[in-house]
Amino acid sequence: MDTASWRALAEQMSTGLALVDGELRVTWINPALAEWLDAGPRSAVGQPLQLLLQEPDWLAQAGRALREAEVVQWRGVILRTVRGREWTADVALQPVDGGLLLEVHVLAQPVGGASPLSATLRGFAHEMKNPLAGLRGAAQLLQRRVGDGDLEALAGLVIAEADRLASLANRLLHHGGAPRLGPVNIHEQLEWLCGLLQAEPEPPQLRHDYDPSVPDVKGDAERLQQVLLNLARNAIEAGARTLTLRTRVEHGLRMGDRVLRMALRVDVIDDGPGVPAALRDTLFEPLVSGRADGTGLGLALAREMAREHGGELRFASRPGETVFSLYLPLERAHE
Template sequence: MNTASWRGWAEQMSTGLALVDAGLRVVWINPALAEWLDTGPRSAVGQPLGLLLHEPDWLGQAERALAEQRAVQLRGVALRTARGREWPADVALQPVDGGVLLEVHVLAPAAPAASPLSATLRGFAHEVKNPLAGLRGAAQLLQRRVADEDLKALAGLVIAEADRLASLANRLLHHDGAPRLGPVNIHEQLEWLTDLLQAEPEPPQLRHDYDPSLPDVKGDAERLQQILLNLARNAIEAGARTLTLRTRVEHGLRVGERMLRTALRVDVADDGPGVPAALRDTLFEPLVSGRADGSGLGLALAREIAREHGGELRYASRPGETVFSLYLPLERTHE
């Protein structure tokens, strides 16, 4: 079996895969398994398999597969991550090219307190991953075959978005609700959104009204991107032709039972027809949509992500002017 022939498509698979050499050191690992193990594909290469998997009690089976040159199937073994999490998994060990190929199928347990939204999205995530892999592969082929640099850039944008959506689907499937927090420049996120919207066949008119003095916010950059994209898409699909992206600081904001002394406010304002009166009380509920072809997941997911960050998502609407406001804490909250 020629490993070089399958690594390209294996990079896109949602199944966890890794190749180890005769000394049980990692030669290659695909992004799906690296994400499960809370590591990067590059940093994993060269590590002993036992260190990467935190000395699983089934590691001797990999040595057995190598010594006997036959496949070994393991059911319900423990997969331990760098952050101390543990997941049950089915693992197949296949001798290949003087080493062993690991195929890992993580058996994510049902979350005991999963929200209705998360449960709904997990089903959706299962369905979306295979089409995303096909979309990414087609965009890669296009990027290699076209000579025009603008077309290459657009293909690269498709690849980046497919990767972002695959990452989102993985998080939903893995039941990992904790955002990966770090410093986020919200204006860089809004410029990313601008570039994405301007690549649309019929892009909306965009206006920017930024407060340049705003500090970085502590957040998960990918999840905050998801909120901004969902808000913009929602406005465009509702008929808006002009979007205004605005940033401000809010003082003394109450979010539920907590008081935010200072908060970052990001407004996505549009000139659409406004939120229908019949939907105003249930707009953020899962599967509620004002469009016949709408999924009703975008705003529900956006609010869930905002609350994960200790913030909130609110809106005010009238015909010709609708404003969705994302609030994120700029410092610790006070009871």
């Protein structure tokens, strides 16, 4: 594998990786390690290794690895980041091309770190990155070998979705990573969702009930796509055969202790069996699922992303009709 291909694969891995030159300065770092060290991938390049790792013993050990061309390993060490947080990790330094390859396997979350929900989602994001890299590579091989234009397009769809999920994972793993807000046409996002669902082996019947007067919302397009996809997937996996996508504008909406002057409501309506009564109070909590093979992360993730946008996710359910409603403030789009 050439250097460019190796780095492209390493960018998707959950293992922390960095390359260090003969002067023990970082020449490249993958997003996973940059996130753990509270450093941006670009700002970390050129930094001395001991500055990032905040350990006096690193310099001597790394120098020995370079001089003697041997692997140096630490087990269960404490990594102190540039912001003073601490992680427990296994670390290895391996000589490569006149420099060192740094490999970091984080073993524990920092004390006083993320909330239980965020910690669950971050753990999920770590776990999904390596399979995504393999999925993307397989789809690329298929795209090169198939002669059928439709199959090539489907392989391209797999690659695009793998890239989108990898980007989502990186942003979930980034400490304090805020949504990248900009004008979003919600109907374009819903049409994207329809295109994705229609590529399913057994696509649901799709209906539209759009309010054409709905203005753009201020949001992160990728994260809103993920919310909509999670709601649709949840409905289909629960047994729905028909989905209705509806948009409306609401006025004077109460959300907690706030009253929104104007809000966008996006409804995903399905004809499935409904939410079981035993799950209704905890449906948006992580690891809560009505299916034996469910992860219980889809709705938890969707609600967290809705709240990142100053919005909320609600539902109403009875057999034959379940409505999940995404509410987003519209006044923010015009600030």
